[in-house]
Amino acid sequence: MNELPILPPASCDGCGACCLGIGSPILVYASRPDYAEPHPFRPPELPRELADEIDFHFSGLLRGQEPQESCLWFDHATRACRHYEFRPQVCRDYELGGRACLQRRRDAVAEGISLLK
């Protein structure tokens, strides 16, 4: 068995394994009638068109009710986040090369997901 994909990578480029199978963490940026302005989780600098896209897909849903296959912002061609600079805190807290990262890469390979590196 080739263990290379499991090794801690130098960067997330070409991987994206942790953006698959977890729904869309960006759902926390969706508008909700019970949220007072300003939005409690949405970055103030998030472009309006991105907020509108999130509302279009997720408005009225709670986390876990959205499609789980891949995050809305995941680009399958580049295997990268389309708006990395605006990623939610949970994505920022996910440690590159940490235990969860390495386990997710191991699981992704077992699931037949080919990591680009």
Ligand code: SF4
């Ligand atoms: S699984 Fe690890 S290397 Fe892959 S994108 Fe997530 S944090 Fe980066």
Ligand code: SF4
């Ligand atoms: S917001 Fe970006 S980094 Fe976070 S799960 Fe979605 S695609 Fe991945």
